[in-house]
Amino acid sequence: MHTFRFLFAAGLAALLLAAPGCSDDKLDEIDTNPNDPLTAGVRQLLPAAEAGLAVGIHGNEAAWFATTFVEHSAGVHAQFEQVDKRVPGSFNNTATNNTWVGIYAALLKDLDTIIRQGSTGREAGAWRYVGIAKVLKVYTLSVATDLYGRVPNTAASQGIANLKPTYDTQQSIYQDMDRLLTEAVADLDKPTTLQPANADFYYGGDPAKWKKLAYALQARLANHLSKRDPQGSATKTLAALAQGLASPADDFTFRSYSTLATGENVWFQERNDRSHFAVSRTIYDIWTGLNDPRRELLTGTLADGTRVPAPNGSSQSDQPGTLYSRASTNLVSATAPQPLLTFAEQKFIEAEAQLRLGSGPAAYAAYQAGVSAALANQGVPAAAAITYLAQASVSPGASALTQENIITQKYLGFYIYGAIEAYNDYRRTGFPALRNTEGPAPRRYPYGQSELDSNRENVPATTSADGVWWDDGTED
Template structure:
């Protein structure tokens, strides 16, 4: 059914393109029966699918390589091996910036707002919340971005850039506006055309609140008073108003869409031997005998254990493949015949998940001195993450029982930040496959502890992405210069 809806949208889009071409050629009056705009359900399907692909493609690869959840291999000149040593250029940004973000997901969402705001505001509300999410990911990755002047289409093709702090203010207002729209009377309401929550406005409100929490926790440690006040006010609503269980995860399910293949799986299948789990992530999980490894990674072909690739090592020497690879958690169910394993590709693209909510609370409580509540929330986040990864209850209990020892070990090496370090490390593991957020956490907290990649072309791990060079050509008066990827460029980034 979902595949049918998606292909139906494509058919409508193709029809619109042909109608436009015929109108220009014939220069005749428009037929009253002509389709002039895709119906709102079709636009919603397109917008959600665009967002799902965005969050599992380029922006996931950049951020997960920088934060060392993955490592690039394949030899000199191979794209991911170059990204892994921070050889990321303005040209590399053209597709993700112009086609996937502003010309893709955000454009679809804006059109949906414009055509439904008056008659069917629940569609507009969903669209605004997803716009807020997309703008947040974009500003966290690039810093200053177009927002107030953006998405005006032909009326303004050279938008000004808003500073990232102002962008956050606008995003928070956009979320509030979206929530207000969800409560309004609506001529039409999303149902099965909402591929994420099936038209359940309660779940969209939970996403709105949890997205706010994500934004507010970013103010730590640079603007701690603001973070503390806003988080305290928000969590007073109670856990029922947030993504507190995996059933409410904000994720794009690819079962029935695009041949069941999510973009992370597609990339692995089409460019094999380029994108391996990093030795940083795998090593951290090995140290803790983390049972999530069984679904996160395949066993190493060399030692029968879990082995990650070293960051920055893939652009020199002969291509290497003797590492663990991503497994069912990111690629869907697996079938092994002989020595060949195939995957459905239908694992969801996870964008904001329940464990993150609990880790945000844990960080808040740890920073405000409530160690007991911080530990309770940390434990809840770990449990849900492990349940999502298919870990048996007994193994979860064993791992959770070892959390106090982890905290003690981290306290011995990191002092007063031992609890915070444990929280962020566990969040880093739980957010495997989630774009940008683990990179954001590292930039603002310095956890997990990372060393720059080997053979890096710049001396430090990037803290921001370059701007698209096509954007600089099309909008030269407004697009900022960006010559240093290691300097803090987002208002919440304290630098290190």
């Protein structure tokens, strides 16, 4: 149930069925090529890639391992319980293989096809699709390199022309992603022969919103480099944010789940079908210490009406959900939206960058805006949000604001869908303090077993204790 291929296929099938369509004649006109009739058109490839990003990365093993590593959740069943308890050999190349295959055999392959086909290929001039695909490629590639370290980039997606791609340094990948985002903004401004409209699940083909996302993503990636270049990364982050998301209306959020069995929110499917995770005691105790209304709002109750979090590393097995609380239906339901990059996250990024540059008042204003937006995203009533923000522990003032304040509130705002980015933040900053009784979280993911089987000579020799370049400054 939890493998990438099943979730991707099941989720995508429902989404495509649910998406409004254009006429059969128009689809035939767009997608019929007498010289290459078996090649999918950009209109088919884009929704597949967009769904894959939500389902196959943020609703699968990549995010599910991360949710235990950052202690949003505790693993209480099967593989994720073993990984949470640091059972030797449990976090291995097989465990991360679905993520690796999904990124390289599906997402990047489809996105590179859109870019090639829509710029110089048989659908040349489809610049709206090309620009969107470049943004999505950067998003996908950033997940790959942030989790694994050095990965194939310049030699990837060449099919039989290169079955053993070499690996690029993370530093060069970050430079290439920055270039692609700049290109994407330019492409989105070009006259286009095809409009995505309902083939785009996120923004309906609106180029202005995609450009804002490109800048927001550029800021996120620049901020990742805080350990390598604190001042320079902050300056670049703020420059990008000046053209980023203008409000929560610009959030990059997947909202196309349905009540169909094959189209439900994948975290909802996981909870109902496998139930690997309980609410972590770590985040529960942070909520408690801050008198945070999200503790009751986002934590489900047991049969007796109590809320019981699970301790990372020492919880009992609990697939039935009788011992520990799960995320509540206020957050995880069949049609719950799945945020991928939000205005709230952007404001926390801004706050951190301003703080590194010594701009306390600007950092504090951005921080408070981030907290407010995160509370709203997670359904906290306005009155409760005002009371929460009035506490000195939440709003310490501009002169007392710390990086720990910012990252802790960002971490709370990421619950439960933003685990991958929370994992990136933890490796950069060390916040929040984690409490797994069996030892620290891994610093990276092991490469997929299929890559070892087919391309072993190019796979870097690393361990899960090694940091990626932006973390420890080395390139394996």
